[in-house]
Amino acid sequence: MDDLLQPILDGDRRALSRAITLVESTRPDHRARAAALLDALARNGRQALRIGLSGTPGVGKSTFTEGFGTMLTDQGLRVAVLAVDPSSARTGGSILGDKTRMERLARDPNAFIRPSPSATHLGGVARRTREAIALCEAAGFDVVLVETVGVGQSETVVARMTDLFVLLLAPAGGDELQGVKRGIMEIADLILVNKADGDLKAAASRTVSDYSGALRLMRQRPHDPEGFPKAMPVSAVEGTGLAQAWDEMRTLADWRREHGHWDATRSRQAAYWFEEEVRAGLMARLTEDPATRDRMAELGRDVAEGRTAPAAAAKEMLDALSGPA
Structure with a gap:
């Protein structure tokens, strides 16, 4: 039995931090231990409400997360925040400053904040x-908030690991509807227009109306009740609209549980990530074997210098991996 197993089940935050560090490691022995630990923890059957939170840079994701998370902990709920910071494409480094931006929530005994680098992984989330x-x-948190890097074409990956996907937007500045990809709107369960206070309150109301109209034109999803997805105004600074947003999230989550969509979605997500792990493992093997690595490098040079087409080189590499027929 792993010495982290029972402390995690007991809700030990230090053990949880160590375990996340373990699963983020790329060392083969750490990966083996992490896989065994996760397999053992999976048998406890605990579930939290997983909420993915995305939004354009500067929209106030961290301010919203702190205000929303504090409201939940005031209700006696335990909240975990997994905040993903963008990594530099040049150096690979990340600032990881989310705890400083959520200082009040970071001190809350019922909250846990863990920043992680995206490490160039697409989808707005970290690899692990x-x-x-x-x-x-497994540590007993009631709500897990996943704050992504920011809106992008690959940001939809977070919807494959959460129960609800919340899109946070600022009041319109120009043609707001053109600023967000349709693919993200199609998977958003709730669109929250932040900064609905002060001079921006009227603009926020207009933005909510615009998005409400756009959502009505989209086809009703079979796993949603009438009226979802919907747009709402919130102010993370003043705290207005947060309780109403939480009520809508619970309403949608409860409806999906009652109608069987919750378990079905989680089953599909598990199957998807199983396939992703297999793909990642196969790619890793390309770099582990020296002969395979050298052949990849040789074919890469041929492609770069125009001697071989990419598709032909890929077929040759795959044929070599599959061995003799």
């Missing part, structure tokens, strides 16, 4: 965010 979510669930 899904496993970190599982660890937080």
Whole structure:
């Protein structure tokens, strides 16, 4: 039995931090230990409400997360925040400053904040965010908030590891509807227009109306009740609209549980991540074997210098991996 197993089940925050560090490691011995630990923890059956939170840079994701998380802990709920920071494409480094931006929530005994680098992983999440979510669930947290890097074409990956996907937007500045990809709107369960206070309150109301109209034109999703997805105004600074947003999240989550969509979605997500792990493992093997690595490098040079087409080189590499027929 892993010495982290029972402390995590007991809700030990230090053990949880160590376990997340373990699952984020790329060392083969750490990966083996992490896989065994996650397999053992999966048998406890604990579930949290997983909420993915995305939004354009500067929209106030951290301010919203702190205000929303504090409201939940005031209700006696335990909240885990997994905040993903963008990594530099040049140096690979990340600032990881989310705890300083959520100082009040970071001091809350019922909250746990863990920043992680995206490490150039697409989808607005870190490579091991899904496993970190599982660890937080096993530690007894009621709500897990996954704050992504920011809106992008690949940002939809977070919807494959959460139960609800919340899109946070600022009041319109120009043609707001053109600023967000349709693919993200199609998977958003709730659109929250932040900064609905002061001079921006009227603009926020207009933005909510614009998005409400756009959502009505989209086809009703079979796993949603009438009226979802919907747009709402909130102010993370003043705290207005947060309780109403939480009520809507619970209403949607409860409806999906009652109608069987909750379990079905989690089953599909588990199958998806199983396939992703297999793909990642196969790619890793390309670099582990020296002969395979050298052949990849040789074919890469041929492609770069125009001697071989990319598709032909890929077929040759795959044929070599599959061995003799």
